[in-house]
Amino acid sequence: MTMKIEENRLRLPTYSSYEQRSRLYDEFDKYPNASLILLMGDSGYGKTTFVSNYIREKNLPTVWIQLAGTERYVHMFLSYLKVGICKLKNEEYPIETVLPKNTELELEEIASLLSRQSTPMYIVLDDYQSVDASPEIGFLLTTLINRASSMVKFIVISRVRPSLSMTKLKMEQKYMELSTADLAFTxxxxxxxxxxxxxxxxxxxxxxxxxxxxxxxxxxxxxxxxxxxxxxxxxxxxxxxxxPKVQDIYDYLSTEVIQSQPDDIKLFLYRTSLLPELDPIVIDELLGIQKSGEILNHLLNHHLFIYRDGLGILRYHRLFRQFLYQNYKGLVTIELINREHLKLAAIYEGRFQLINAFAHYTVGKDYINATKVMGMIGNRYNPVESMLLLDGWLDEISPDESFASNTLFLIRCIPLSAFNELTVLFEKSISVLQKEKSELWLCNLQHRLATIYLVRGDIQTAKDLFHKSLASSERFHNHTTNALNLTLLAEIYRYLGNYSKAMAYVRESLFISDKYRIRHTQIQALDTMATIYLDDKNTEEASLYIHQALELAQQFDKASLFFVYTTMGRLFRIKEDFAKSQDWGTKAVAIAESYRAEFDIGWSAHELGKSYLENGQLEKAEHFLEKASHASSLFTLYHCEVGMTQLELYKKRGDGKRAAKKQAELLKFLKEHNYDWMFNQIEETDNKEEEKLPRLVIRTLGCFKLFFNDEQLIIKRSSSLRLLQYFITNRNKQIERDIILDAVFPEGSFETVHNQFHVAVSVLRKVLEPNLTSGTRSRFIKRSGNHYLFCTEEIDLDIERFTFLTSVQDNHDSEDTIHNLQQAISLFQGDYFEEYPYELFLEAERERLRTLYIKTSRRLADFYYAQKEYNTCFEYFEGILKKDPDHEQSYLDYLELLLIQKCTLKASSIASQMIQHFEREMGIDVEESVTTLFVKYDHPASLQRIGN
Known part of the structure; x- marks a missing residue:
């Protein structure tokens, strides 16, 4: 049976409005001897248009065949080729197709004809992918190319790489190829x-x-x-x-690409749109399959907008990925997409691809894990290089994520050591973008650099950059960056005391945020507005806005909670409700410490310190202000504000010497950084030193340290040091002299021991109280007849604070309780007088404190496990095992929790550690207990690794 030839498929396509591609023309002309030219690329890259234009411009004699599925049969392919050649030569041609039985005869006839061709002839096979599945066509075409004269050139246009043998042609330099990258517009x-x-x-x-x-x-x-x-x-x-959310583009991709794909490929495309890099191992784990490599090769071979970059990494084309991501968002909830990001983050963290892990944790809104990974990045890599990589990577991870939405969080995570170098690199990038007039990217980078300057405390430079970025963000309708620029400018004008301008900017930011429902900027604008009202002591208005910010932050942006909690603490401080103020402040500090971000810790600890200060709790105020001062050391403006509060603290205490010193530091600091507007906040302090009792600080948990008026003291006489250790151990008790002698000076004659004791007491008093004129006036070592008492009422002694924090607790794990327990653990820097392990009179107190530390750590571990903060829980267990490696039940409890959470590698490591310690060092058989646990939680395979 024969069919009629469709002659319209043998016509050269009409001329297009595309301009001449002179660059590609030159490429074609570089290969005058090519027998086969392949144009291969995705749909829409102008392959057909370019070739047809080239042929028309050069007026080349051409046989053009628009292939369809019917040409996968050899007799059909030969029929169209024969008619095309006849038409080109102005010869008569058959109007019906070749009969299948005559295929070999027709092939020989056409091959012979092409071998004799003495003038140029071009044969264009368009849409070759429609016949490539037929091996017969590949063999036929290879035969014709090999037998054709040098005057004949075959041009193959295809979306897939043809199944043709091209090795011989390449060796003879008779082959050229243009790929998607070549065809794309420069x-x-x-x-x-x-x-x-x-x-x-x-x-x-x-x-x-x-x-x-x-x-x-x-x-x-x-x-x-x-x-x-x-x-x-x-x-x-x-x-x-x-x-690029252009409906016509999305319609084209949907019609030309997606609709022709089976459902499983569509779903694969959608779910992997979350990945800027298409790693088959990662995708297999994400999707729970074992054929990602096969699917990716299929996509690559069929040119479905996927390519290998210069490093060999597979990626989707940017616009196609944006299209896939938007389609995926329409099919599922944002919560599901966030869960996918977090799953990817865990996968990458497990593979130690920390940059990827940080980016996915951040986009998935798990800021605690993001900052944990950032800490690992800071320890592992050069901080500047890693931050520059992250800066671009965050924008790559989520195609829908605004460039500015993670700016403040990212900068809060920057290691302090990276600030100066990173600033220089950003400034260089801005200079390049200005020369290139790349205003859209310039706008974003100016915003990011301005935020860095603001955090560092360079207010004027930050203000100028925010204004420049604002002008561009308004011009380009970049609403997120626009709102953030306005809010941060409001913060700057608030610092400068221009409250009317600050309020105007923040109101405009809130209007944009509300109109376009940009949650991140809404929260920030509301918090800033509340702060401006609080500056004016308008607690009623401030309360309205900060409660709105709190509601939004709890739903949409938990990374903002520590800002909101801090402002909430300030609200109640101004209202003089110090219990609520300290409650909110403690929450803010806890979040900041969980993030391990210095900026956050400094910001929140400062406000909590102010609350304690105004409530007259000076010891706690000093503790948090010192924490804030240390954390804000490189954030000059905030460090200066902390210094102001410390100055206020010293004045309240009547500590004129420290107040004068702090005031002098602040005045110098303000001049150096041009903080002119802050000078009026410092009241002149009389430099005359007020009478103040000296302050004695003793640290006994870990390395022993002794400070008097902030200067470290050394006790050179060993007998005086032993006497102090005994006094501290038996502090605040009346002790008979002979009991002290037996404990501290067990050897020697009665007279020698008495002399040693009196000399030791005298030396110790002089060290502790250099200005003491008489032993009877000592504030610390008091004597009554033959009894001595070491009074700690005026001493800052770490073990007393540790004991107090761990004993005055409720039974419900309130936030205050947990905070106190955490503070206690932070005090425990080591065993009581750990450098002196052989003093018998220290042992009972050492064991008491160690037991209290283990008990407290276990309570915190149980608390964080209940809160599902498993990593924090496990850190406390590690501390317990380090301090008490002989406690079998602690090992077993820790193992059970690890196995419940499927941390099998870690569980195997801990099990090996346990077995080695108990069986090899103590001769106690624990393997049966360990095996029972692993079997209970279905991890028998992990047992093979134990002990290896």
């Missing part, structure tokens, strides 16, 4: 297309946005042209704010 061609051919006069930043986002995908250029062709400048600015 920036100069983009400019020529829009501004020369279509006379739109687009600005460089608009052209760069198109080129970078589309990666030179030609089909999108026509679709974009159809949208912006008649727009004015203002209308285009609005269009760029939502680019």
């Amino acid at each position: 920036f100069e061609e983009t400019k020529e297309f829009y501004n020369t051919t279509h006379k739109l006069a687009l600005e460089d930043h608009e052209l760069q946005l198109i080129h970078k986002t589309t990666e030179g995908w030609i089909a999108s250029y026509q679709l974009i042209l159809g949208v912006i062709g008649k727009m004015n400048h203002q209308e285009r600015s609005l269009f760029w704010s939502t680019f």
